[in-house]
Amino acid sequence: MTSLDGRRTTHRGTEALRKLFGFLCVSVPLCVVFRYRLAAAVIAIASAFVVGTTTSGQGQPAQQPAQPLPADAPFTVAVATSTLEAAPVYLAVARGGSANFRFINGGVRSLLNGGAHGATNAETQMLLAIDANPRIRMLFTLTDGLYRIVAKRSAGIHTIADLKGKRVVVPRNTSAHYSLVRILASAGLQESDVTLVAAPATEMALSLIRGEADAISMWEPESQNAVDSLGSDAVIFSGKGIYREGFSFYSSTDVLNDPRRRKELVAFVRAVFAAAGAIKARPAEFFPLISRVTKHPVDQIARSWEHHAFPLVIPSDMLDVVTEEEKWIAKGQNRAPKTRAQLQTYFDPSIAEEARR
Secondary structure: OOOOOOOOOOOOHHHHHHHHHHHHOOOHHHHHHHHHHHHHHHHHHHHHHHOOEEEEOOOEEEEOOOOOOOOOOOEEEEEOOOOHHHHHHHHHHHHHOOOOEEEEEOOHHHHOOOOOOEEEEEHHHHHHHOOOOOOEEEEEEEEEEOOEEEEEHHHOOOOHHHHOOOEEEOOOOOHHHHHHHHHHHOOOOOHHHOEEEOOOHHHHHHHHHOOOOOEEEOOOOHHHHHHHHHHHHEEEEEOOOOOOEEEEEEEEHHHHOOHHHHHHHHHHHHHHHHHHHHHHHOHHHHHHHHHHHHOOOHHHHHHHHHHEEOOOEOOOOHHHHHHHHHHHHHHHOOOOOOOHHHHHOOEOOHHHHHHOO
16 A cells, blocks of 8 residues: 555455465465465556556546646546445446546545545545645545454454554554554553554455464455454454544545536536445445456455445534544644644535535
8 A cells, every 4th residue: 555545455366366276275374374475466566557547437547647637637536446435436437437537546635736626535644634735625424434453362362451562553644543543542552552563555464364463453355354364363343433434525625616627526426425325225236346446356345345334424523533633643743733623624515515406
C-alpha cells in the first residue's frame, strides 16, 4: 500500500495459486504461508502495472494524469482501487460509462492540485490532508468499515488487556492505526503499551503465521485473511461501539463553486446512492465487478462483506468523532489540534441533499 492513500491487500491470484499448488499444502499453516508468499510475488510484479493507472468503466486501465485534469476531462473520482469500501463508486462508474464518469487510483490528496473532482478515503486521511488543502469538504460517509483486532490465542492473548507488551502489525497513520489506539484505550491501554510492527499490506496476515506479530489491526479483507489463516488460534476484538471507519466521499470548494462540475457531482452522487442501494439489496451479484477492480477473489470479498455498512450521510456523531481523532492526528503532526468549530467547516451535506431530490 501507499502509506496514506493507496491501500493494497491480498491479490486475486491467491485463489488461483491455492488451486494450482494445493497439493503442496501438507498442513494449514504451511499452506497459508506458501500461498501468501506466492501471492506476494505475483502482486510485486502486478503492482508495477497497477500503480500510476486510472480506471474507467469496467476497470480498464488508462493514463494516470501527472498534472491537474484538463478542463474537458470527464468527472473523475480518486479512490484507492483495492478498497472494498468503494464498491458503490465502482458500480456507479460501470453503470454510467466512462464518457460520463471515471475513477482513478488515489484518494483525498488527489483533490489538492485539481487531479480529481471527487475522492474517497477514511476520515483519518481528511484530517491528515486539510492543512495542505483547506478546500476539502466531506460530503457524506459512503461506507462504515467495521474494524476489529485479530490476535493469536497462542501468544497468550484472550482479552484486549492481554495485548500489553505484544506486537501488533498495522499500517501507520491510517484509520486502522487509530482504531487500534481506540480499542486499546477501551481496556485502559495506550499505544505505547504495544509494539507496532510494519509489514507490506500483502503480508500482514502472513506476519502472524510467521511469528513476526501477535495481532493485526487492518481493514478488510486482510483482517478476514488473518482469521482464515489462524483458524481456531484466532481471537477477535470487535471495535463495535468503540470506533468505526468513516470511509467518506469528498470534493473541494473549487468543484462545489463551479456550476458545471457541481451539477456533475450531484449526478454522480445520485448514481452512487442508487448503486449502494443495489449492492445492499443484492451484494453477491456485484462481487465479480468488485473483484475485477480490487483484485480480491470473490470468495474473499464474500467472507469479508459483513464488516461493511453504507450510511450515505454524514453521521450524527461524525463531528464528535473527528474532534477527538484530530487530537491524535495533531499530536502526530506536531501542531495544535483544530477546534470543533473549525472542523465543522469541512462538512458540506448540501450535495447529498440535492442528490436526493
